[in-house]
Amino acid sequence: MRLFVVLALTCAVLFGRPALALDALPSWNDGAAKQAIIAFVARATAEDGREFVKPDDRIAVFDNDGTLWTEWPAYSQLFFALDRVKALAPQHPEWRKKQPFKAALENDFKTLAAGGEKNALRLVTATHAGNTPQEFQAIVAQWLATAIHPHFKRRYDELVYQPMLELLAYLRANGFKTYIVSGGGSEFIRAFGERVYGVPPDMVIGSTIVTKFVVKDGAPMLLREPKINFIDDKAGKPVGINEYLGRRPIAAFGNSDGDFEMLQWTTAGEGARFGLLIHHDDAQREAAYDRKSAVGRLNRGLDEAQARGWIVVSMKNDWKSVFPKPGP
Amino acid sequence: MRLFVVLALTCAVLFGRPALALDALPSWNDGAAKQAIIAFVARATAEDGREFVKPDDRIAVFDNDGTLWTEWPAYSQLFFALDRVKALAPQHPEWRKKQPFKAALENDFKTLAAGGEKNALRLVTATHAGNTPQEFQAIVAQWLATAIHPHFKRRYDELVYQPMLELLAYLRANGFKTYIVSGGGSEFIRAFGERVYGVPPDMVIGSTIVTKFVVKDGAPMLLREPKINFIDDKAGKPVGINEYLGRRPIAAFGNSDGDFEMLQWTTAGEGARFGLLIHHDDAQREAAYDRKSAVGRLNRGLDEAQARGWIVVSMKNDWKSVFPKPGP
Numbered sequence: 001m002r003l004f005v006v007l008a009l010t011c012a013v014l015f016g017r018p019a020l021a022l023d024a025l026p027s028w029n030d031g032a033a034k035q036a037i038i039a040f041v042a043r044a045t046a047e048d049g050r051e052f053v054k055p056d057d058r059i060a061v062f063d064n065d066g067t068l069w070t071e072w073p074a075y076s077q078l079f080f081a082l083d084r085v086k087a088l089a090p091q092h093p094e095w096r097k098k099q100p101f102k103a104a105l106e107n108d109f110k111t112l113a114a115g116g117e118k119n120a121l122r123l124v125t126a127t128h129a130g131n132t133p134q135e136f137q138a139i140v141a142q143w144l145a146t147a148i149h150p151h152f153k154r155r156y157d158e159l160v161y162q163p164m165l166e167l168l169a170y171l172r173a174n175g176f177k178t179y180i181v182s183g184g185g186s187e188f189i190r191a192f193g194e195r196v197y198g199v200p201p202d203m204v205i206g207s208t209i210v211t212k213f214v215v216k217d218g219a220p221m222l223l224r225e226p227k228i229n230f231i232d233d234k235a236g237k238p239v240g241i242n243e244y245l246g247r248r249p250i251a252a253f254g255n256s257d258g259d260f261e262m263l264q265w266t267t268a269g270e271g272a273r274f275g276l277l278i279h280h281d282d283a284q285r286e287a288a289y290d291r292k293s294a295v296g297r298l299n300r301g302l303d304e305a306q307a308r309g310w311i312v313v314s315m316k317n318d319w320k321s322v323f324p325k326p327g328p
Numbered sequence: 329m330r331l332f333v334v335l336a337l338t339c340a341v342l343f344g345r346p347a348l349a350l351d352a353l354p355s356w357n358d359g360a361a362k363q364a365i366i367a368f369v370a371r372a373t374a375e376d377g378r379e380f381v382k383p384d385d386r387i388a389v390f391d392n393d394g395t396l397w398t399e400w401p402a403y404s405q406l407f408f409a410l411d412r413v414k415a416l417a418p419q420h421p422e423w424r425k426k427q428p429f430k431a432a433l434e435n436d437f438k439t440l441a442a443g444g445e446k447n448a449l450r451l452v453t454a455t456h457a458g459n460t461p462q463e464f465q466a467i468v469a470q471w472l473a474t475a476i477h478p479h480f481k482r483r484y485d486e487l488v489y490q491p492m493l494e495l496l497a498y499l500r501a502n503g504f505k506t507y508i509v510s511g512g513g514s515e516f517i518r519a520f521g522e523r524v525y526g527v528p529p530d531m532v533i534g535s536t537i538v539t540k541f542v543v544k545d546g547a548p549m550l551l552r553e554p555k556i557n558f559i560d561d562k563a564g565k566p567v568g569i570n571e572y573l574g575r576r577p578i579a580a581f582g583n584s585d586g587d588f589e590m591l592q593w594t595t596a597g598e599g600a601r602f603g604l605l606i607h608h609d610d611a612q613r614e615a616a617y618d619r620k621s622a623v624g625r626l627n628r629g630l631d632e633a634q635a636r637g638w639i640v641v642s643m644k645n646d647w648k649s650v651f652p653k654p655g656p
Contacts, residue, residue, distance in 0.1 A: 056528065133570055133574070186571070186574065187574070190574045200384065201573065201574025201575055202572065202573040202574055202575065204574065208571060211567050211570060211571065212563070212567070213563035213564075213566045213567055213589055213593065215592075219596060220566070220589065220592045220593045220596050221593075222566060222567065222570050222593075235540070235541035236541075238541045238548070238550060239539050239540070239541055239550065242461055242539060242550050243514070243536060243539065244530065244572055245529065245530040246461070246514065246515070246518045246529025246530055246532065247529055247530065261541055261548065264543075264548045265541065265548045265549075265550075268547060268548050
């Protein structure tokens with residue numbers, strides 16, 4: 001069976017046809033969203049078609065939080081920062097009396113939330129810096145290997161969306177390059193992007209903190225500083241994509257108004273274009289939130305998706321399963 | 329003959345052996361530099377060897393000015409900026425009385441040089457902004473198609489180094505990914521990088537000006553602003569490489585102290601490593617400059633190359649030819 005899949009995908013790449021023969025998207029219910037995805041890939045890869053896109057230009061960009069893995073009830077990177085505050089607390093006795101660290105140490109989410117994005121950024125810069133990118137990635141990897149999500153009671157890297165893993169693989173099998181474009185930190189995502197999503201470090205375009213080149217005891221290295229360099233969110237997403245790639249993607253996948261400009265810019269180009277928003281309407285299997293949510297707010301996107309020709313995926317109706325089945 | 333080259337390179341890729349059978353570097357004289365390059369590629373690609381590097385990690389970074397094309401007697405991008413000042417002058421009558429524009433319009437290089445890097449940056453920001461990346465690239469492409477270098481009397485994109493074009497192709501044939509890491513502007517280099525060097529837009533890591541996402545008459549676009557965002561030079565080079573790639577290269581090629589930190593960081597990693605500096609000592613065929621030059625100063629690099637195991641290429645002795653033969 002596995003050999004058959006490989007052969008089918010190989011044929012799809014070699015002959016420029018989407019892998020239709022077998023179902024490359026088994027966790028998607030047959031419906032408008034799945035059909036739209038398959039039809040788009042067929043148009044972009046049909047060499048004799050009007051909308052054929054040469055492989056170099058088959059660039060697909062994916063938001064991460066809420067698009068590839070859960071962001072409910074809070075971003076995983078925020079949970080990581082809170083765990084880091086606790087781990088680093090012995091070296092910072094002053095944190096016991098200083099906000100937002102005090103709230104983090106006491107699991108006082110009310111105070112944390114009241115401080116909004118500013119609090120989150122203070123926690124992130126204080127807990128993500130003072131190391132090299134490699135050291136930081138090792139810390140994240142170590143955390144992912146052990147930390148359990150407070151709501152879903154599973155490892156964070158198991159809370160990825162099975163239908164989206166299939167979509168990533170399906171696009172790649174059809175000659176697309178798949179990038180992650182995230183408000184989350186580049187080095188945070190690089191710690192697991194290749195293993196979990198098949199997206200290597202150089203295909204992660206995320207937020208960054210200032211990094212400095214230093215020579216320490218004769219060894220040249222990069223050192224992460226507690227200062228924001230670039231926030232890859234909202235209007236920053238098209239800017240980040242252009243800075244790294246110098247090309248406009250032809251397909252963009254998101255779930256919140258933080259992805260609006262990325263979809264807007266992507267789908268305004270000529271030829272085959274595709275925009276898709278995941279609507280979290282699945283209180284039973286994951287969560288239901290949209291217009292008024294503090295995480296992943298989706299308001300303008302819901303209003304304008306139809307007029308703009310963007311697909312809105314109902315997690316509840318379009319997805320057969322949400323998370324991968326727990327391993328053995 | 330051409331088929332034979334393709335076959336040999338294909339074999340090199342398939343069987344992980346460097347393309348030794350035929351000379352992939354015909355414009356390099358047989359000498360220590362050429363031997364060191366071939367020996368390094370052999371070590372990195374020998375699957376049964378101690379220093380084998382898997383293809384994902386075969387990352388080679390190249391400076392552009394003075395390494396891939398001439399920077400003598402001034403950076404080509406500065407000549408472009410001067411030509412742009414003249415082209416835009418009718419819309420800016422005030423420039424006739426305002427420095428550094430007055431000097432640019434009057435070819436007063438003495439005044440321009442006296443203003444140093446600050447003058448150059450003012451000219452660059454004033455002449456590179458107010459357009460989209462695509463519009464800017466079209467302007468550069470148009471300029472390259474017609475402008476003639478004042479000293480060498482050839483098109484700027486013909487003043488590339490033939491031995492380095494061969495080196496780029498040789499490394500790629502051996503599974504390396506070749507990136508340009510330049511103090512020059514990303515969008516400037518993207519205008520010709522793929523055509524001239526075979527380096528696509530997403531493999532150019534250069535300096536950038538601030539770019540903003542705007543919606544104009546309903547059309548989303550990116551607009552270049554007259555403000556520096558990032559200077560990809562000196563200690564900025566390792567920072568830029570890590571930001572874009574999340575990996576440390578294994579080979580770095582430069583020609584000035586602006587490349588020092590890039591070579592230092594690259595060659596300090598473990599396993600097969602390679603650092604190379606081009607020494608412009610060829611007054612007859614190009615130019616002779618190093619420790620005291622205003623462009624491409626090479627001082628510390630000359631002092632420390634030997635102790636650090638970096639190869640210093642003598643343009644005069646190591647290269648059979650400098651520029652490609654003029655076309656028909």
